[in-house]
Amino acid sequence: MGVRLLVGTSKGGFWVTSDDRREWAVEGPFFKGWKVTAGLRLAGGGFMAAVASDIYGPAIFLSADGEEWEQVEEGPAYPDGDDRRLRQVWTLREHRGTVYAGVQDAGLFTSGDGGRSWKPVPGLNDHETRGGWMPGAGGLCCHAVLFDHANPDRVWCGISAVGVFRTDDGGTTWTPKNRGVYWAHEDEEFKEIGHCVHGMAQDPDDPGRIFRQDHSGMYRSGDGGESWTKNETGLPSGFGFPVVMDDATRYLFAVPLEADQYRLPAGGAIRVYRSTDGGDSWHSASAGLPAEHAYGGVLRGAMAVDNLDPGGVYMGTTSGTLHVSRDLGESWVNLPVMLPRVLHLSAWVG
Amino acid sequence: MPTVTVHLPSLLEPVTGGVRELTASGGSLREVLDDLVAREPRLKPHLFNEAGEFRRHVLCFHNGTNTRWLACLDAPVADGDTVLFMQAVSGG
Structure with missing residues (x-):
């Protein structure tokens, strides 16, 4: 089964494709000179x-x-x-015929016609806590959107450095869901915000089981975000950006970085950490990755899985390198490319 | 109504489908710019901010004169004039 990666960089987009996940072809750049910040393969066909x-x-x-x-x-x-200014789209997701765009300055927009027209989500964009929203180092951005396949009215989003919000009424009202997560900064008035969520992953069978790579650590919620607990056993650092889950095995993948003030791979080695037990424990799954003099980090949108069997895991670094595993992180291959800084990576089958 | 030639930088090729030279008409520079974005509405958010002003790093030259130096955009235009867009590039 062929795999197509959309690699969005600070200077253009690249297609990276393979029929067997062994030999890879690279095409691009397209949108030369532009940041490519998010991608989506539409359910109805085509790309955004x-x-x-x-x-x-x-x-x-x-x-x-x-x-x-x-x-x-x-x-x-x-x-x-x-x-507010629309500076950048950070994530594009589609659910039940609606496309969601999480943007910077932080907000959410939806499209019901495949992206031809958009409307804001005022319940979130004009949230009562908005005056206390502070940007993270990457800007004030809505970068993650999760859905509940059993409940179309329930949606989560992640905003940096504000936290996770959830709607249970189809987007009309939104409530911060950050109990148990340490603050990145404490707002004087709104105590439920000020959390710097970096990345989010979700169990495909249990949408309320959510994993959260936060500025302050790796967290898990089993109740739709009502409460969060830190689960970092085995991680060399709680800090990092992406967390992704393979749908078939529920294996989780993360890329810890040394402390938030450095944001570098510890010891100059790019290391992926994998959890095979739902986040209870984490172990390095880094065989084949650059092990010395390697200081590229992996941004929140730059890691993806293909959900094939066995699952493929893909990531691009801030140094422009691409790394692929076709065996759930057991082994990695470093593709012979040096792209611009990788901002986004999507993996699609077929 | 005078018609001018508008030159775009290569970075905007994805916006216009590869076209870098267009024509626009108007009696003044402002009318020419209005006509330009009416003909190519996808250009508007890339050239102008939400207040309708040129984006900070967008430079617009009318017959070689930086339009930022003009008191306003009501300067008259003539057939054959050129409008050139460039981006201000800073750094070393």
Whole structure:
């Protein structure tokens, strides 16, 4: 079964494809000179990509074939005169025919027509705690959206450095869900925010079982975010950005970094940590990864799984290197590329 | 109504489908810019901010003159004039 990776970098997008997950072909860059910040393969066919430029701002593009791209005329945007700016789309997700775009400045927008038009989610974007929202080092961004396949009215999102929010009424109202997570900074008025969630993963059978790579550590919730507990046994550091789950095995993958003030792989070795027991314990699964003089980190959107059997795991680094495992992290291959800083990586089968 | 030629930087090729030279019409520079984004609405958010001003690092030259130096965009234009967009690139 072939795999197609969309690798979004600070200077363009790349297709990395393989029919057997052994031999890989690289095409690109497309959107040359633009940041490619998020990607989505639409359920109805075709692709969506979010791009951004420090000079020219953000945009969303659609493509039927991944070759020819057309910019959406009316992308997500805050109203004219608003003090918020649409600087970048951080995540694109689709659920039940609706596309969700998590953006910076932090907010959520939805599209019911495959990305041609967008509308804001005011219950989140204008949340009563908004005045206390503080940016993380990467900006004030909504970077994660999770769904409940059994309950269409329940959605979670992750905002840095604010925390996790959940709606139970289809997006009308949102409630911070961060109990048990340490603050990144304490707001004077709103005590339920100020949490710097970095990455989120979710059990496909139990949507309320959520894993959270936070600034302050690796957490797990078994009750839809009502409460969180830290589970870091075996991790060399609680700090990191991505956490992803293989749907078939429920194996989790994370990339710890040395302390938040450094944000570097410890000892100059890129190491992936895997949990095979739902986050109870973590073990290095790094065979084949650069083991010395390697200081590229993996950003929150730059790691993905393909959910094949055995599962493939993929990641790109801030140094522009790409690493693939086709055996759930048992072994890794370092692809012979040196791309720009990798911001985003999606993996699609077929 | 005078028609001017508008030149775009290569970074904007994805926006226009690879087109870097367009025409736009108007009696003033402002009308030309309005016509430009009416013809190519996808350009608007890349050239202008939410307040309708040029984005900070977008440079617009009218016949070689930086339009930021103009008191306003009501300067008249003539057939054959050129409008050139560039990005201000800083750093070393």
